Structure formats: C-alpha cells, structure tokens
Amino acid sequence: MDRPLTKALRLxxxxxxxxxxxxxxxxxxxxxxxxxxxxxxxxxxxxxxxxTIRAAIEQANVPFHVMVRPRGGDFLYSETEYASMLADVSALRELGVPGVVFGCLNADGTMDEARMSELTQAAGPLNVTCHRAFDMTREPAEALESLIRSKVGRVLTSGQRDTAIEGLPLLADLVRQAGDRIVILGCGGLDLHNIAEVRSRTGLSEMHFAALKDVPSAMDYRNPHVGMGGSD
Known part of the structure; x- marks a missing residue:
C-alpha cells in the first residue's frame, strides 16, 4: 500500500x-x-x-510479485511456452501470492493484447505488472493503451532506453498519458544519486531497483577444470 501522504508529497x-x-x-x-x-x-x-515461491509466502512481510517468464531472450512465445505461462499464473493465484509479472509481444513489436488479457484474467484478484517487454514495443503510447485495455495494473519501464535518465522524456509522457488508469513503475540504473531527479522530472509514484551484486563462492575447493556457467 502506498504511504499515506498527499499525492504531491508522497514518497x-x-x-x-x-x-x-x-x-x-x-x-x-x-x-x-x-x-x-x-x-x-x-x-x-x-x-x-x-x-522459492513457497518460502517467500512463508517468510515475506512485504508484498512480493512473482516473475512469470519461461526463458530468457525475447518476449515472442510459442504456443507451448505460453501454455506454461498460463499454467504458472493460475498456480500462483491458487498459492495466493500478492502479484505476478509477465509480458508478451507480437512479432511486429506490438503488445500481444489477446495473451495479455487472458493472462490477466487468469490472475484474477492478483496485482498484475507488465515487465520490460514494454520497452521493446515499437509504439509505446499505443502499447500503454493496449495494457490498459487488458486491465494490467502497472508497467515496468525505463522509457525505452537503457537507463531512466536517458528515458526521462518518455517516462514523463507515459505518466501523463497513464493518469490514474495504470501505474508507471520506473526503472533503469536508478540509485541514490539520481532518484530525486528522475522523480521530479517525471512524477513517478513507484520506482524499481535491481539488487545486483556478485557474491564470492564460499566453496573451499573448486575444480579448476570444469566450468558450470556464468561466473561459476
């Protein structure tokens, strides 16, 4: 729940x-x-x-939204991949998680409105966020209207640029276009040094940060002859 201050002053x-x-x-x-x-x-x-999801249900004391994405790469999914997403959303609804995050595109760079609508319907009362698939769309204003028609609650975006600072103009436009119909969740290289500027220039009410940090392995022995992917 948002912090109980006026819209103009709310953190x-x-x-x-x-x-x-x-x-x-x-x-x-x-x-x-x-x-x-x-x-x-x-x-x-x-x-x-x-x-992991069950552990989160047991131990979380703040709301959490679960990513529903069957693989890395693009957001154009096969029928079998989409079926697995639909099954995941339905299962997460039954588990009672607070929200889900997903996104589907058509090959032409538009939102897949039919699939987004069906996934949102499957989510029922859960909070629904469209992830940064939105940032890969060709016409962001129309993509936003498509998400609104699909009854998606919020969209995660950096303003279709690598960072929110670079995407400031579009972020501000999206906030104005959205009004109170959908929440614009800003992201993209946000940190202590730029969050105030991004907020003041866009009017964002929600901001998203990635917790990315390399943690050294606690293993005393590591076989130097075998790689296990990533940075091992």
Whole structure:
C-alpha cells in the first residue's frame, strides 16, 4: 500500500527486484515496500522455483510479485511456452501470492493484447505488472493503451532506453498519458544519486531497483577444470 501522504508529497513506493529467497529477505530487511521475485537476473529474470515461491509466502512481510517468464531472450512465445505461462499464473493465484509479472509481444513489436488479457484474467484478484517487454514495443503510447485495455495494473519501464535518465522524456509522457488508469513503475540504473531527479522530472509514484551484486563462492575447493556457467 502506498504511504499515506498527499499525492504531491508522497514518497515513491520502492520495489526491489531480487533473485531467490535470500535476496527477498535482504530486500525487506532494508525497507523495500515491495519485492519482485525472480530467478536468473543475469537473463533479465525468469520464473523462480516452486520451493522459492513457497518460502517467500512463508517468510515475506512485504508484498512480493512473482516473475512469470519461461526463458530468457525475447518476449515472442510459442504456443507451448505460453501454455506454461498460463499454467504458472493460475498456480500462483491458487498459492495466493500478492502479484505476478509477465509480458508478451507480437512479432511486429506490438503488445500481444489477446495473451495479455487472458493472462490477466487468469490472475484474477492478483496485482498484475507488465515487465520490460514494454520497452521493446515499437509504439509505446499505443502499447500503454493496449495494457490498459487488458486491465494490467502497472508497467515496468525505463522509457525505452537503457537507463531512466536517458528515458526521462518518455517516462514523463507515459505518466501523463497513464493518469490514474495504470501505474508507471520506473526503472533503469536508478540509485541514490539520481532518484530525486528522475522523480521530479517525471512524477513517478513507484520506482524499481535491481539488487545486483556478485557474491564470492564460499566453496573451499573448486575444480579448476570444469566450468558450470556464468561466473561459476
């Protein structure tokens, strides 16, 4: 729930994107208002495991939204991939998670409105966020209207640029276009040094940060002859 101040003075809601249950516990310990729960942030986030989600249900004391993304890469999904997303959303609704995060595009760079609508309907009362698939659309103003028609509650975006600072003009336009019909959740290289500028120049009420930090392995022995992917 947003902090109880007037719209003009209210501090932005802070969402932190994490990988796994340890990340969730760390984020809520430092005061996150909401958490996006993913696996494999190096791929931009994919659906976390059932065990991770159940642990989050048991241990979270702030709302968390679960990423529903069957793989890394683009957001154009096959019929079987989409079926798995639909099943995941339905299962997450039954588990009672607070919200879900997903996004589907057509090959021409438009939002896949039919699939987004069906996924949102499957989510029922859950909070629904469209992730940065939005930033890959060809016409952001129309993409936003499509999400509104699909009854999506918020959209995560950096203003279709690598960082929110670069995407400031579009972010401000999207906030104006959205009004009170959908929440614009700003993201993209946000930190202590630029959050105030981004907020003041866009009017964003919610801001998203990624909790990315390399953690050295605690293994005493590591086989130098075998690589296990990533940075091992």
């Amino acid at each position: 932005p809601l802070i969402e932190i994107c994490v990988e796994g249950i340890d990340g969730l516990l760390a984020a809520q310990a430092v005061g996150a208002d909401r958490i996006e729960l993913c696996a494999s942030l190096v791929e931009g986030g994919i659906t976390p495991s059932l065990g």
